[in-house]
Amino acid sequence: MTESALNHAVDTDARQDRRAQLIEATMEGIRRHGISRITVAKVAAIAGMSTGIVSFYFKGKEPLLLETLKFIASEYEAALTRALDRSRGAEEALVAIVDVNLDEKILNPRTASTWYAFWGESQAREDYLRIFGQRESDMQVRIDGLFGELGSASEAEARALARAFDALIDSFWEACMADPAFDRAAARATCMAYLRSVFPDHFRGEATPGEKSPARPREAGPGPVSDGMLAPWTYRNAELFDLEMDTLIKRNWQLVGHVSELTGRGDYITFDAAGERALVLRDEGGDVRAFHNVCRHRGSRVVEGERGRCARSIVCPFHGWTYNLDGSLKNTPAPNTFGNLDKSRHGLVPLDLEVWNGFVFVRFAGNGPSLAEQLAPVDHLVAPYRMAEVVPFGERYRTEYDYNWKIIHDVDNEGYHVPMAHPSLQQLYGRTYQDLETGGVVYSTGVVDDRPARLWSVDKYKRLLPDFGHLPADHKRLWLYVGVYPNMVFAIYPDMLEFYMTVPVGVQRTAIVGRSYALPDDRREVRVSRYLNHRVNMLTDREDRNLCKWLQEGVRSSVFPVDMLSDLEHGVVGFHRRIKRHLPVAGLVDAPAAGTLASVNEAMQAA
DSSP states (O other): OOHHHHHHHHHHHHHHHHHHHHHHHHHHHHHHHOTTTOOHHHHHHHHTOOHHHHHHHSSSHHHHHHHHHHHHHHHHHHHHHHHHHHOOSHHHHHHHHHHHHTOTTTSSHHHHHHHHHHHHSHHHHHHHIIIIIHHHHHHHHHHHHHHHHTTOSSHHHHHHHHHHHHHHHHHHHHHHHHOTTOOHHHHHHHHHHHHHHHOTTSSSSOOOTTSOOTTSOOOSTTOOBOSSSOOGGGGTOHHHHHHHIIIIITTSOEEEEEGGGOOSTTEEEEEEETTEEEEEEEOTTSOEEEEESOOTTTOOOSSOSSEEEOSSEEEOTTTOOEEETTSOEEEOSSGGGGSSOOGGGOSOOBOEEEEETTEEEEESSOOOOOHHHHHGGGHHHHGGGOGGGOEEOSOOEEEEESSOHHHHHHHHTOOTTHHHHOHHHHHHHGGGOEEEEETTEEEEEEEOOOSOOSSHHHHHHHHHOOOOTTSOGGGTTEEEEEEETTTEEEEEOSSOEEEEEEEEEETTEEEEEEEEEEOOOOOHHHHHHHHHHHHHHHHHHHHHHHHHHHHHHHTTSTTOOOSOOOGGGHHHHHHHHHHHHHOGGGGBSSOOOTTOHHHHHHHHHHO
């Protein structure tokens, strides 16, 4: 692929991402305002774009609404079709229908509000019927057939039972639309209870998340514990996900950016994770500070967007409460209406902040070891790269995928798959690749060899990679990956470096954020090597997406293998054991009963 073709592909992806962002904003606008009151201006405001950009992609409100409906209809149909195609028999198919309809990507307050808005408002119902009506009818016929296959006495009875099943699922869509804290596990348990009541001889081996299977007796107490890999339920359980956010994400260091992105007074970067919002900025004196991005008045964000600049103060866009760059409260509109407000007690709430080799990290909760202490065992490995001096190379990215965040690190934490799954990396350094650990820090290395490669980008990179005088001999052709527990990796190359980090969004929804950085160097051979490096990593990323997708599908299987590991996959079980040290409940072979997971974890910690 030529550079112009590559740039065209990147531009195309960017346009697709922009359209998807506008569709997401439209769904949020419908949720807030309804179809009749939604406007292009409101969509633009939610998306953080101008109305001109919205009009460029969608020629007015009506095309935007229609594309939004088509999007959720196609997402739903594709997910359901994939699930049914993988099912073996009517019983598995009905379970798949339940799971799809309760999946966070398919069913959430925005999609439910949009769905019912089109159905409920008379002017939009015609569009709904035209786009999805026939497919909905075809799907209903298929569901009727599934109930018939499982032994309904007559076609009429099968149809009646299927309609009740459909109405039950509809009730959960309505509940989710009204309540963002909708309990999916309880909803699934209700669906399975209905199916078991209708077909007493079926669905006996299907364990609802949080519910033990009647066919699998449990031991006394919380149940059997595994010292090896995490059990499949840990990738699907909403209660465990909540504990992971509180225990693993909030209490460990999360990367926000690099000091080079905060060049002047008032420059800021934001970062959201696990329900928390961080604001990192450079204050009047040039120091970098971190605060919760939460106004002390009503809880609004005090700044918008991923980055920006506050001139001399931070002004909340909701009511205009104003803060100094050191976080102290400066002014409030109509101060007399607040009685004796003590400004000194209502500044922005600070966050733990640490700068490690120029990279800025925050911690939302807890008081564990510093990042410098945590990563001290690899200081000697990263020291030659002058990480504190790098500057951004390309834009920050964020992409969401339909798999649990741990799945991504399960792939990352072993190189056994490289020869089969990553031909570009195998041709680049595969014979020298190693997964290593020192002082509790996992890292991997591969040395770029001088053998000819079949892939054009790999072969050219090997031939053209220039010498970098600041690197010692054993680093000049080294690709180094350093893991920062629990959810981040630094990828450090001779010519540049990057980070990528998982930001869990839901049980089966994860954002990957990252950015590339490099030392200033305008040599032509350096520019070429960085371009080729990017090509190799793009290929690897595409390959990893499939691996993660297949693993996420696998954890729903009744025969998902556990602890079938090569000695080369020690990093996977090491990652899992570390999680279980912080969350003992994650070591259970079976999920605790619904609603008890947190208390079981507490009891196991105390034991």
